[in-house]
Amino acid sequence: MNFNLNFRPIQRNIKNGLIEVAPNIWTIEAKECICYRPPMQPRYPYTYRAIVIRLKNNSLFVLSPTPLTPELRTDIDRLGNVKFIVSPNHIHHLHMGDWSKAYPEAFLYASPRLPPKRKDLNFHKTLKSNILEPEWADEIDWCIFGTSQGLLDEIVFFHPSSGTVIFTDLIMDFDPANFNNLSKVTTRWNQMYKHTPLGIQLAHIFDRAALRAALNTVYHWQPERIIIAHSPWLCLEGKEEVKKFLEKAFDWLNPVPIIIETVMSLIRFIAVFLVILPIHFLIVLFADIIYPKVKKNLSKYFVI
Ligand SMILES: [Fe+2]
Numbered sequence: 318m319n320f321n322l323n324f325r326p327i328q329r330n331i332k333n334g335l336i337e338v339a340p341n342i343w344t345i346e347a348k349e350c351i352c353y354r355p356p357m358q359p360r361y362p363y364t365y366r367a368i369v370i371r372l373k374n375n376s377l378f379v380l381s382p383t384p385l386t387p388e389l390r391t392d393i394d395r396l397g398n399v400k401f402i403v404s405p406n407h408i409h410h411l412h413m414g415d416w417s418k419a420y421p422e423a424f425l426y427a428s429p430r431l432p433p434k435r436k437d438l439n440f441h442k443t444l445k446s447n448i449l450e451p452e453w454a455d456e457i458d459w460c461i462f463g464t465s466q467g468l469l470d471e472i473v474f475f476h477p478s479s480g481t482v483i484f485t486d487l488i489m490d491f492d493p494a495n496f497n498n499l500s501k502v503t504t505r506w507n508q509m510y511k512h513t514p515l516g517i518q519l520a521h522i523f524d525r526a527a528l529r530a531a532l533n534t535v536y537h538w539q540p541e542r543i544i545i546a547h548s549p550w551l552c553l554e555g556k557e558e559v560k561k562f563l564e565k566a567f568d569w570l571n572p573v574p575i576i577i578e579t580v581m582s583l584i585r586f587i588a589v590f591l592v593i594l595p596i597h598f599l600i601v602l603f604a605d606i607i608y609p610k611v612k613k614n615l616s617k618y619f620v621i
Contacts, residue, residue, distance in 0.1 A: 322558045324550035333389040338552055339479035341371040343396070344544060347383040351411075356516040356597045358503050359604060362495060365409075365546050368483050369396065370476050372456050376400035379423075380474060381409040381485055381546060382416045390419060399423050401452065403444075405485040406471040407431045409546070413438060424452070429461070429470050444472055460534045462487055464527045468520035473535060480541035481552070482559070488566045489514055492549035512566050519593060522585045525578070529570050535563065 327346060328336060334346040350362035368380040375397040382402060385393075393399060399420040404410045407430040417425055417438065424441035432440055444450070444459065458477060463470025474483045489509045493501050507515045521528055541556045543563070553562055573581070 322553055322562055323555065324548075325552050325554060327549070327551045333386065333392050334383065335369075335389065335392050336551060338544065339481060339542060342476050342479050342481055343369045344551065345369060345383050345389065349384075354601075355507060355509075355514060356519075356593060358507055358516075358600075359500055361491070361500060361504065363547050364491075364549065366544075368474075368544060369393065370457060371397045372400075372453060378403065378453060378457060379416065380483065381405055382412045384412055385415050385419055401426060403472075403474075404428050404431050405474070405483075406469065407434055408469075409485055410435055410438075426450075428472050429463075458538060460531050462528050462531045463521065464524040468522075469517060473531070475535070475538045475540065477538070480539070480556075481544060482535055482538060482540035482542070483544050483546075485546040487513055487517060488545050490545065490548040490550070511562065513569060518569050519585060519589055522589065523582050525570060525582075529572065532563070532567055532570060536560065 331346060334348060336344050336346060338344055345367040347365050347367075350364055352360045353363055354360045365381075365383065367383045370378040370380070372378060377393065377397045377399045378401040379393075379399055380403045399416070400423050402413055402416050402420070402423050403426040404413060406428045410427075410431055413425060413435070414437065417423065425438055427435070427438075427440045427443045429443060429445055432438075432443055442450075444461070446461070450457075450459070456476070456478065458475040459472050461470055461472050469486075471485055471487050473487070475481070476483070488511070490511045491504055491509055493504070493510075496504060504510065508518075539556060540559050542552050542554045543559045544552045553559060
């Protein structure tokens with residue numbers, strides 16, 4: 318497939334990270350990367366972004382918040398009143414506490430697996446099913462990719478008035494220029510370019526039918542713009558372009574006969590426990606324990 322789609326670049330010289338994507342929707346581009354190690358991978362520097370949506374009553378819906386600086390806060394307060402602070406999955410929650418302290422009147426919303434992880438936060442609600450949330454029912458749609466049978470669930474949001482769909486970790490894209498040669502190979506192997514990373518595919522061993530249903534909900538929205546949290550571009554625009562992009566990113570969810578699906582689920586299950594986890598353990602052992610010690614000892618005798 319010819320995959321030269323027209324991605325809108327991130328404009329340079331943005332003041333405090335805030336960029337208007339369309340009327341009433343902005344991204345906040347995090348200034349610093351976050352370092353994270355996916356299963357069986359080295360640590361990668363991830364660029365990431367938050368999303369801000371302004372509702373009709375001037376309330377702001379902040380998804381996956383980035384660090385809140387005083388300068389950014391001034392810009393945010395010019396847009397409206399922060400009322401909803403939302404986590405799309407149990408990984409993107411790091412700055413919710415700071416935003417909650419800055420905006421104590423705001424309601425915190427959790428993704429299904431987050432509350433046990435962040436017992437320090439006082440969540441107003443956990444988004445557990447696809448029932449419309451009355452606080453933003455007419456202005457933001459959402460659906461959960463995942464079930465209790467999977468290891469990771471993510472809430473995908475849609476802003477109908479701008480036709481924008483928002484993904485966090487279900488699709489990733491990186492700029493290979495930011496990586497060393499080893500990381501260039503491992504990110505390719507882990508399918509981290511305009512695709513669902515392999516680790517997330519493996520987290521959904523038995524619940525792929527539910528993910529297909531969720532993806533159909535997204536197609537039904539007919540998004541004309543897509544933002545993803547980890548990408549070197551701001552958004553992709555155009556209904557046909559977005560559809561093409563999603564079909565390629567989620568080609569691993571293409572329907573297969575039930576017998577093949579069952580066999581593949583068992584193979585994935587065995588692979589995760591007998592292959593993926595042991596290899597992951599060895600990589601962590603080497604990269605985080607053995608290699609730093611060897612390097613430290615050698616540095617006493619050699620310049621490394
Ligand atoms: Fe992420």
